[in-house]
Amino acid sequence: MPAPRTRADATLDALARAQEAFATLLDAADPDAPVPACGIWTVTDLALHLGGVHTWAAGMARGTDDGGDDRTGPREPAALRATYRAQAADLLATLRALPADAPGLTLNGPGPASFWHRRQLHETLVHLHDLADATGVPHPVTDxxxxxxxxxxxxxxxxxxxxxxxxxxxxxxxxxxxxxxxxxxxxxxxxxxxxxxxxxxxxxxxxxxxxxxxxxxxxxxxxxxxxxxxxxxxxxxxxxxxxxxx
Structure with missing residues (x-):
C-alpha cells in the first residue's frame, strides 16, 4: 500500500511543475529580452539567477552555504537552458531525498531542510511571473x-x-x-x-x-x-x- 501523501509531497510536486513551466517558457524565450520587473536584467540574467538560487538552496538544505553567487554560468542559449534544467532537477532531487526534518541551514540560521520546499516554490513562482511577463504570456500557475x-x-x-x-x-x-x-x-x-x-x-x-x-x-x-x-x-x-x- 503506498504511503499517504504529505504536505511536503504536494509542495515539491508544485515546485516541479513551476520549474518545468519556467524551463518550457525559457526554451521559447528570446534570451536577450528585457525583464521589466528586474531592472536591467535580460531573460538570460533571470535564468542564471534562478538556477543559481536553486543550486545555493540545495546546498543550504544539506547544511552548506556557498555564498549564493547566483549569476555565474553559461550565457549561450542552449547551454543556458540545459544548465537551468540540471540545476532545477538537482534541487528537486535533493529536497525529495532529504527527510523534512533533516538538519540544514535556513534564512534564519540552522533549521530543517523542509524550509526550502516553500521558499523555492515561491522563488520559482515569482520569477516564473517575471519570465511570463517578459515573453508576453499569462502566468501558467493559476492554482x-x-x-x-x-x-x-x-x-x-x-x-x-x-x-x-x-x-x-x-x-x-x-x-x-x-x-x-x-x-x-x-x-x-x-x-x-x-x-x-x-x-x-x-x-x-x-x-x-x-x-x-x-x-x-x-x-x-x-x-x-x-x-x-x-x-x-x-x-x-x-x-x-x-x-x-x-
Missing amino acids: PTPWADAVDEVVTVLAPRQVRLGRATPWVAPVRLTATDLPCAWTLASPGRPVADEDAVAATVTGPAAALALLLWGRTTTADPRLAVSGDAETLADVLGRALTP
Missing part, C-alpha cells in the same frame, strides 16, 4: 493555494527578517490582506508591534491570492484592477514601499 502560501511567507518570515536585518524600517500601522479566491486573510504588522485590535488596521487590500503575493513582491501595484483598496491609501503605500522581500 491560488501556492500563491496564498507565498503571501503567508512574506508576512510571517520574509518581512520580519528584512526588518531584523535593517533592510526595511519598522512601520506603525498594520495593513490587512484578504484573498478573494480562498478563505485566507493576513495582517501585515511590523515585527514587535502585535495587533491587539483589528480596528487598528489602517488599510485593507482585497484580491486574488496571486495578485496579493505579486503586490508584496513588488510585481504589481494597488492600481492592479484585480485588487481593491479600502482605508488609508497613503499608509498602505508607505508600508508597501518598504523592502518587504529580499
Whole structure:
C-alpha cells in the first residue's frame, strides 16, 4: 500500500511543475529580452539567477552555504537552458531525498531542510511571473493555494527578517490582506508591534491570492484592477514601499 501523501509531497510536486513551466517558457524565450520587473536584467540574467538560487538552496538544505553567487554560468542559449534544467532537477532531487526534518541551514540560521520546499516554490513562482511577463504570456500557475502560501511567507518570515536585518524600517500601522479566491486573510504588522485590535488596521487590500503575493513582491501595484483598496491609501503605500522581500 503506498504511503499517504504529505504536505511536503504536494509542495515539491508544485515546485516541479513551476520549474518545468519556467524551463518550457525559457526554451521559447528570446534570451536577450528585457525583464521589466528586474531592472536591467535580460531573460538570460533571470535564468542564471534562478538556477543559481536553486543550486545555493540545495546546498543550504544539506547544511552548506556557498555564498549564493547566483549569476555565474553559461550565457549561450542552449547551454543556458540545459544548465537551468540540471540545476532545477538537482534541487528537486535533493529536497525529495532529504527527510523534512533533516538538519540544514535556513534564512534564519540552522533549521530543517523542509524550509526550502516553500521558499523555492515561491522563488520559482515569482520569477516564473517575471519570465511570463517578459515573453508576453499569462502566468501558467493559476492554482491560488501556492500563491496564498507565498503571501503567508512574506508576512510571517520574509518581512520580519528584512526588518531584523535593517533592510526595511519598522512601520506603525498594520495593513490587512484578504484573498478573494480562498478563505485566507493576513495582517501585515511590523515585527514587535502585535495587533491587539483589528480596528487598528489602517488599510485593507482585497484580491486574488496571486495578485496579493505579486503586490508584496513588488510585481504589481494597488492600481492592479484585480485588487481593491479600502482605508488609508497613503499608509498602505508607505508600508508597501518598504523592502518587504529580499
